[in-house]
Amino acid sequence: MLSLTPHPLLTFDGEAVTAWADQLVTEEPLELRLVAGEEERPVSVTMRTPGHDEELVLGLLYAEGVIEQASDVLAMAPWCEGDQTQPNVMRLQLRSGLEALAALSRHTFTSSACGVCGTGSIERLAMRAAPGVWTAGPLTPELICDLPRRLGEQQVLFSATGALHGAGLFTPQGEALVVREDVGRHNAVDKLVGWALKRKLLPLTNHVLVVSGRVGFEIAQKAAMAGLSVICAVSAPSSLAVAVAESFGITLVGFTRTRRFNVYSLPERLSLPGVTGPAVSHS
Template identity: 50%
Template sequence: MKVRPGPTTPVRIRQLSGTSARDRRDDLATEEPLEIRLQADDGTRTVAITMRTPGHDFELAAGFLHGEGVVRPGGIAGIAYCTDADLPPEARHNTVTVRLRGPLPDLATLERHFLTSSACGVCGSATLEDLHARCTPLPRGDLVLTPEVLYGLPYRLREGQGVFGKTGGLHAAGLFTGDGELVAVREDVGRHNAVDKLVGWAALSGRLPLSDHVLMVSGRASYEIMQKALAAGVPAVCAVSAPSSLAVELAREFGMTLVGFLRGERCNLYAGEERVTAPPER
């Protein structure tokens, strides 16, 4: 029995090609649940269960908690896999316990976020108002991006996707300098998880805020991804695909640069174009 899940899972498949068929091995991106628990002197509480690709689980937990405004990096005393004796061995590596330095935080805001994420009567304006309660607009800063740097980001991100090369089924999030140098990359079946892993890496290594960096994601730019980038202080987000309307609204309201449809030597600037030295409009 496999005790600790890995990022890929081998399976046997039948492959058809024209009029022939053959049996062969294929590698799939692993998808397993991860339970995130908070532990303090006054108790233990489960705060989230997410489907993810195993790997960098501690970073995922730290990044998720930071992005949702639940726990700041300085409030984390330690992170470990669960050791509860009543759990089977294979389940222990799907449960992460985050030990806090103080008491359990008020989780009412987090609970409301999950309860209202798909509820009737919730609008984008209300969502942005809630975000203003814990985040402030980002300053203009010194980050300046050239079109040449932007055009190279998807290729450098793809070069860093080791598991995608085996499975073809993972999203990625990459952190870059303003010169286009890849700092770190994380992969996951969920694009938001990939961002959480990246932010968690930065949080646990004392790199926040990421005020002079660029976030590149392999899919579309959603409100959730922009929220996580904002909480980490990332001023510029680039995506291979389209942004959502609320993602654009968030970027404009909080002073972020948002680049979409970044493919080849083309892209759309949806917000914060002042950080990009684009050629004159024709």
């Protein structure tokens, strides 16, 4: 099973812009539901690339100390009703029954009904987040290309260790307001949002989030919650991150290098030259 999702994008190569279709890695949530007798309870959601889900669940349960061997899982299968199957919901029957709830406490708890999918995640996010607003004028390709360098200049711990992710909050002029580092890419973004929250700066209208790695759902979700309008990443986004960006009015730029980058959503916030290649939609 190849978990790939096609998506149209624009590539700036230092001189021209080309429209084409790329393959994004698919990201979707997997909800775990524990069954004990007549009782069934949703206990956690983890984001993942679909495929080998049973192995993922076994590894997660083992790491959390819920099981000691595979046989501790008495039954495991995707949720189904009649001829309808929901592959993003896994029903489990464990030897330990509902006692596993305590062991899974550090994961994201959910009370959502069956039907968890990328769309469902975005719908739940829409209850708390509003589309980003950008009134600062278009960003130049030269500025976008230079943002990872500006972020890297302030990653003191990464320079010393090479082992941390970085996230920076920038103005439309490319000024770094704050840069934070952490072993967890999501934690670095949380630190930025916490910094802004303490200063009563939310929503972060007309700000750019720059991250040193890839963009998955959680980073896109955090950006949407903070009201950010532009995300610039050194690496690639996932399919669900792009879906969040499109849903919440976020310009998402990836594979940012010295003279090139890809635009996955809302390219109108960038002052790009004319586009060549087949016509594609970014709506």
